Amino acid sequence: MADPALHQTQPIQEIAIDYTPEACTHCVDTNSITLTYDHRGGARWRSTTRFLYGTFSSLMQCAKGNTSGLNFNIYLSSLEGDKSQDEIDFEFLGKDKTIVQTNYYTTGTGNREEIHDLGFDCSDGFHEYVIKWGPDLIEWLIDGKVVRRAERKEGEGFPNKAMFLYASVWDASYIDEGRWTGPYVGCDAPYVCLYKDIHVPVGSAVNCSCDS
DSSP, X not given: OOOGGGGOEEEOOOEXXXXXXXXXXXXTXXXXXXXXEBXXXXXXXXXXXXXXXXXXXXXXXXXXXXXXXXXXXXXXXXXXXXTTOOEEEEEEETTOTTEEEEEEEBTXXXXXXXXXXXXXXXXXXXXXXXXEEOSSEEEEEEXXXXXXXXXXXXXXXXXXXXBEEEEEXXXXXXXXXXXXXXXXXXXXXXXXXXXXXXXXXXXXXXXXXXXX
């Protein structure tokens, strides 16, 4: 990522809410977004444009309480629901708030999961999560420290589709019979995830319909 342009960012201005808009609030003046999981289910927001490469960042405070079963996250995807998507993830697994999972997909294929010890409880306060994505390298950073690097290898797929910035909170307890995020308990609902100081790349927005 030697190209300085990949590091130029600006505050996110607009978002789209994919579902449960009443469970998501966005304040442009403070550059902050709140997601709530309760009896209505979860919610998901995304940028209104895709970006091809660049640096994406947010301060995030994950939900408090017994969050077993929930997944909360910030990630890039060429399009949610598309089985041939490219994707780069930070995913928090509700059963253990002292870890985070990173992963990336190319044309719908993932299986590149890694688990990282945070050294803190992700719900205790705000921490900075950054994805730096270029044609040949992905870096995941937490509070300024690189926790993972993935380099493009000859003959292997690497994310190269323009992607939205997404974040969501949802019940993932049905996956792998609850072994991934734990069984959903729900005793401390509503669960609130907070995002602020959200930045997206400058000058790499790609104009395209969110349905294609």
